[in-house]
Amino acid sequence: MVRARDDLCINVPTFFKCPISLDVMKSPVSLCTGVTYDRSSIQRWLDAGNNTCPATMQLLQTKDFVPNRTLQSLIQIWSDSLRHSTVPHPLLSPDQVLPTVAQLETHSLCSASLTKLLHFARDSHHNKLFLAKLEGFVNQLLRFLDNVDGGLVASANTQFLQQVVILLGLILDSVEDRDGLRNSLLKGNKQSLDSLLLVLQRGCCESRIASARVLQFIAADAESKILIAEKEGVVAELLKSAAPEKDPALVEAALASLVAISTPKRNKLKLVSLGAVKALSRLLAEAKLGAAAVEKVLKLVETASSTREGRKEICEDAACVAAVLSKVLKVSSVATEHAVTTLWSVCYLFRDRKAQEAVTQANGLTKILLLMQSNCAPQVRQMCTDLLKIFRVNSKSCLSCYDTKTTHIMPF
Template sequence: MDLCWGRRRKNKKSGKPNMEIVIPNQFRCPITLDLMKDPVTLSTGITYDRESVERWFNEGNYTCPVTNQVVRNFDMIPNHSLTRIIQDWCVENRKNGVERIPTPRTPISPIDVLELLFRVKDSSKNLDQYGCLELVKKIEKWGGESERNKRCIVENGATSALALAFDAFANDSIEKNVVVLEAILSALNWMFPLQVEAQKSLGSKASLHCMIWFLKHQDLKGKEKSIVALKELLSFGDVNHVEALLEIEGVNELLVEFINKRISPTITKASLRVIWYLVSSKSDSCNEKMKFLFVELGLVSSILNILIDSEKNIFEKGLVILDSLCNIEKGREKAYENDLTIPLLVKKILRVSPLTTEYSVSSIWKLCKFGEKDYEGKALIEALQVGAFQKLLLVLQVGCSDETKEKATELLKLMNPYTDYLECIDSDFKNLERSY
């Protein structure tokens, strides 16, 4: 029998409900029972909505959902007649709130993608920016039509071809080719993660210089595309990319500026992630150099300021960086000097997430155990006064990693001699002034 679609709708004039809208069974996909928007017929003779049956096969099924026959030919033939009938039915029921389904576009094929990417490579080789720009726009158009098209584009090597083109035009001239470079970067942003060949091209000196140029000179949208691409590139942990970035003047200053200004959530989050990749590089020389440079630029205070009122995601990223900076003496020194440090770290224990608890305890442990003796004693006393002793006892009770448990236990032992004559209060940094 026919099934009902939607709820009863009230007549605007009389206020009485109209009759329920009924979708004929032949218009419904046998898999989801929803109105078909792009009906296609399999070799078994059964018609399904394209998106539903593609998802069925992508999940590893090899049979027709209705007949249970093994499908040996996965061709999906568009059922144009049924599409037109469904559209006519939608128009007839428009007064009852039914929207007409758009005419389905024919999905692209791997051959379509490969042919277009060959032309992209050819135009970039010849530095034909206008020809390449048109091709990139066509890729964007295809990708905007359906998720299936996006998968087909990515699976057939688009990231490698576009990254190679980006490198070629960046090598030629950033200013002259800025329009096509921005278009390529925009397209790449929805194709992550990068393939290996794409990593090499996007990680070249010319490409890195171009992305940094975008961060300095482009509008907000251009900056966002660039910092997200940079974050994606560094996520693979290639030391060569970190070393190449070190050679570009002003990178560290730019990232700290983004943290301080917080011009958009996307840029703030991606900048924090980029900084983390830089300070946790596998290259020991780069690692220490990066930490020192960021500390000298005031990143410790910048992180503390941004942590006061940040959302969970940003707080976690910032705290991980702060803990990493506390590994070097200069980082701990800057943390000691900031009135926000201990109260904020203690306040957030068991407040935000298990991860923030872990890194808050770790940072407090480093500040109280290492460095100048005067600083260590002051840090212990301040931590006690803002409620660290009670918080650390709770950490041990609610459960934590073995490493965090060891640090919490050691902190409790270090604080214990002071507990008899120090008044412990709950941590609160609302009345503390920021460092700027």
């Protein structure tokens, strides 16, 4: 992602960052799932009693991990090149943080102080926690967000606003009074959503990721979700951020935010009306997404399929049905369930002829049969059985397309 010399213009490769802490990894290690994390972050996850891979949520066959020497070398080379090509920023010590925060009240020193605090927060999880617990610091960031329409944070001054949003995004998970923070961001005549939208529209990649994460954080209950979706431009901008040509980390952050927002029915309808079905179909077909991102896309398609308008869009788009079918196998059990639920909804529950034809043309029956013979969840197996009942009349064509040397018992 691209950030400026003041820490908004350094190119940080996404795969250099730990999926848990989002910091550049100091000691990258790989789990048996193939996903790499910073050693301290994944150790905390495992020590907490978790037995899944945080990125894929796959059950770990072993909790052992191995050092990723290749990636560590690449990070070292990248870090060395930065030291030679950019002006170094001395890192604040904890006793320097308080006077630096105090300077936020002085407008002339505000941006420089934020830059120093950004470096401090990025350095470690401990530093993020330190800032989150610092009395008055989070409230000061919120005051900056609320001034988007005038004063210090004018609409034209998006660089300063980006720093505020990035810093808020970094300490978000360390804030103790999470409900209080959510209320402060949404309640009253505040302009926080204006600020977050402005960053989504004009910010750099990192600040847009941070904005999407803050929106996801806010969307904790039905009222909050509706308030966010009713803010003109927010949902549309998140959809734009999830386009195949965007940075993978931005795509995943935007998808996570959309999933969080989309629960209320009116929000589902808004998503559909803004062209979400075609956008998500294109994302499945064109983008090289990780398992976690695919799960989020399929969750959103499933969400659209729970509305009459969404089903209409899905059923009239054969490419969407084919894209969903392409992810039924070999992604994850979560992705499989979302994909099968969508197909079951449009083909079995609502018996749409176009969707049924699209499944047949995309060789969907073969995939459904293969899925039934795998170790899938009982509810997935039942939906597959229901789907196959629809095609009983065409069972001969189903058998002819099921190309295998192994004899199987047909489920009908």
